[in-house]
Amino acid sequence: MAAGEAPKQLTAPAAPSPNGVPFLPGYADWKVVSTTDRGDNHTLRIITGNDLAMSAIEKRQLPSWPEGAAFAKITFQSVDDGHGHIVPGKFVQVEFMEKHRVQYAGTGGWGYARFKGAELKPYGDGPHFDNECLGCHEPVRKNDYVYTLPLPRSEGSR
Amino acid sequence: MAAGEAPKQLTAPAAPSPNGVPFLPGYADWKVVSTTDRGDNHTLRIITGNDLAMSAIEKRQLPSWPEGAAFAKITFQSVDDGHGHIVPGKFVQVEFMEKHRVQYAGTGGWGYARFKGAELKPYGDGPHFDNECLGCHEPVRKNDYVYTLPLPRSEGSR
Numbered sequence: 001m002a003a004g005e006a007p008k009q010l011t012a013p014a015a016p017s018p019n020g021v022p023f024l025p026g027y028a029d030w031k032v033v034s035t036t037d038r039g040d041n042h043t044l045r046i047i048t049g050n051d052l053a054m055s056a057i058e059k060r061q062l063p064s065w066p067e068g069a070a071f072a073k074i075t076f077q078s079v080d081d082g083h084g085h086i087v088p089g090k091f092v093q094v095e096f097m098e099k100h101r102v103q104y105a106g107t108g109g110w111g112y113a114r115f116k117g118a119e120l121k122p123y124g125d126g127p128h129f130d131n132e133c134l135g136c137h138e139p140v141r142k143n144d145y146v147y148t149l150p151l152p153r154s155e156g157s158r
Numbered sequence: 159m160a161a162g163e164a165p166k167q168l169t170a171p172a173a174p175s176p177n178g179v180p181f182l183p184g185y186a187d188w189k190v191v192s193t194t195d196r197g198d199n200h201t202l203r204i205i206t207g208n209d210l211a212m213s214a215i216e217k218r219q220l221p222s223w224p225e226g227a228a229f230a231k232i233t234f235q236s237v238d239d240g241h242g243h244i245v246p247g248k249f250v251q252v253e254f255m256e257k258h259r260v261q262y263a264g265t266g267g268w269g270y271a272r273f274k275g276a277e278l279k280p281y282g283d284g285p286h287f288d289n290e291c292l293g294c295h296e297p298v299r300k301n302d303y304v305y306t307l308p309l310p311r312s313e314g315s316r
Contacts, residue, residue, distance in 0.1 A: 018253055028309075032186075035193040035204050037236070037244035046193050046309070047203075076309065078195070086195040088309055149184075151204070151234065 007059045009102040011121035019127045021111035023098055023120070024050070027072035032147050033057070037078060037086055044051075044078045044088045047071055047148045057150045063143040070076070093117065093147070108145045159177030171278035176267045177285045179262075179269035181278070182208070182254055191215070192306045195236060197246055202246045204238045205229055215308045221301040228256040229306070251275065257303070265292045266303045 011021050021106040029092040030048035049057070053069040056062060057087050076088035093116040098104070104111040112133035114123035124130065171181050188206035195202050195299070211227040214220060231253045234246035256262070264268040270291035272281035277313040282288065296305040 029189055032204055032206065035202060037202065038242060039244065040242040044193060044195065046190055048190065074309075084196060084198040087307075088192060096267040098247040150187055151232075151244075157162065 013115045013122055015111035015122050017115070017122045018124040019111070019113070019130045020075060020112035021096065023113065024070055024072065024098070027094060027096070028071060028074065028089070030054075031100060032151070033071065034151050041079045043075050043092055044074050044086060046088075047073050047074045062150070063146065065099050065144050065146065067099055067101060068094060071146070072096055073148075091118070093123075095112070099144075107131070108141070109135070110134075110137070110145055112137075124128070169224045170261055171273045171280055175271035175273070175280045177269065177271070177288045179254065179256060179271035179288070181246070181273060182230065182256070182272065185252060185254070188212075188230060188234065190309070191229060192309050194306070200236045202244060202245075203231050203233045203235050205231050218268055221304065223257050223302050223304065225257055225259060228254060229304070230254055231306075246266050249276070251281075252278070257302075265289070266295070266299070268295070268303055271294075 002156075004074050010156040012025060017023070027048055027050075030050055031054045033047040033049045033053070035044070043082050048071070050068075053071060056066050056069055075092040075094070077090045079089035079093055080087045081087050093114055097110070097116045098111040099109060100111060101109040107130050112130040114133075115121065116123055124132075137147065140147050143149075163288050175181070176245040180290060185206055185208075185209070188208050189212045191205040191207045191211065193204050196204045204230065208226075209222050212230060214224050214227055217272055224287050233250040233252070236244045237247035251272055253268070253272040256269045257267060258269060259267040270288040273279065274281055278290050282290075292303075295305070301307075
């Protein structure tokens, strides 16, 4: 949002994800795991992690993420500011991965959900839409299906 | 860092900033304000804010940032992962802006500091190097010298 603009206060989507994976409010207050600039679809993304995920990073437990670890990938349209910077534009969607080995055994131990646009419309037709998610994450099975690596740890960061 | 790689634990630079502006440990645990991909020097940057800065965003007090508000701009080399994503590479530097109207009156009410590379080498020759910082931030004086706007507020983010 532009500085001073009123933030929208909607705290939950209109409907749940078709596979029952919960929307996780507060994800924007989680600590940052990384950021990526995706050129093919012109989006900037910020990946945040809940306390369990950040603790696993701290303790170097990767790539096996602990039960309850969760990530949010917050996606914005990428905008060229005209001064050499690609900056976040309009909010596109937020996606979640939540680790529960038994509950989400059918999708590699991770629950996947995506909520699109200003209305946070749940993505997916039917409870098994997330096979699509799994299909895309299968190539990184050895990383426990997680694409994003934690940021290079800057000295002084902790 | 790569997953599982040992994080470095150095928590302070070898020397202070020549202008006395403090290094602010823990900046990587602050909440994220935004992210930018700077093409001209091939860097990805994550901007985090301390609690005072994030509270000002919440309360829509911008563009006048409160006393004690601080930002960290954490900069990484940008790396093309070969699959259409620009991802963070090697840590380049961390820069700080800290708001203290009286203490930093000579530089627009903000203290500036930069710590470069793995050794967090303080940037600047002499106490007035930060006139260079001010010079670059002068064009955004109307935004209280801050370039980064908070992220477009995604519904459901709070």
